[in-house]
Amino acid sequence: MKALFEDIFQYHLQFNEMIGQQLKENNLLQGQEMQLYCHLLNAHQIWNARILHQAATPLHQLLDIDACFALNEQNHRETQEILAQRNLEQTIIYDNSTGDLFHHSLREILFHISNHHTHHRGQIAFMLRQQNVQPLPTDYIFYKRAQQSA
Template structure:
């Protein structure tokens, strides 16, 4: 299955919407250290992948560093801006361009922009599910971040 640019753009609108919903909940609720750590990871990973998409070295960037809720607010804004701008310059054929990057262990990989963007969108959803599990364990209501809810 090959995702179109329109589908990927919709996935990133959903990503931002879902990040906003998680952020709002984490801002008003009692501190949940593990949920904050997972949310920080989502945002750091989005930044790392954006850096790789731009062809820059990401080896120095944190991936599991904890960030304050205030820092998360800024990262959500910056990541949204970066990806919205990046996606606005792409075409369907541009999605097939290969990006070379090194992971945190220094191993080099080559993936299409399409695959990287798909990964970023799905990676965050995976960890938002983990955050919801932690919220439920703390007797809090999980946040509905389902794509179909976003589309409604």
Template structure:
């Protein structure tokens, strides 16, 4: 599973950077777009802190973030997730935690990690739609595009 999660989180890091680069290059300041991207990044903080048994991350799940903040946060949390995956050998364990509204749950860490990347992809798709609706050009963040980039078949 380690190899799988490493690839999955390398992809997620790449996709987030790609979206943020597109937002930056097009000077996107739309509040809804930035709010959704903030949600993506904040969720990555919240889940990593839960999994690592750290105090709750000081981020707002639906907070107000500007583009430079998002770029910085995405870089930090993307790097931290990769470090976690690289330093962990067993993801198959149960995690007892409270969600953002303090409801108690127990989930397998592997399932949480898969969920988080799917969650990020879902919201990046929303961002792509909003970009198009607002006259901006969305960016391709499909996993197969990532695979083509890292295998040298497609120029990023």
């Protein structure tokens, strides 16, 4: 299971980078697309911070594109460290943005983070189409196909 999560988060690293590059190339760094891109990266950082008992960034903090690329790398590095050092069934106790206390397994949280990335990249793809920009194919299977042909 850890190997699967390692692969999935490598996929998110790569495709988040590609989406950021597409936003940059199409000069879409000020609109809703960028806000959503920042949100998906910030949310990953917040979940990592909850797991690691560290300070979290604001959920809707707007970043410039270079800071987004750096946060994407940081998120990936921290998630890989979490996978290397933690048991997937470990219970993580955390409070949400309103102070309510919850507990979930690390496995459940990592699945949530992954699903959150995919969900918001889909929303960004929709927004890109509205801007007459052809979105990149970011399905996981495209990542796996590219690995097979490399």
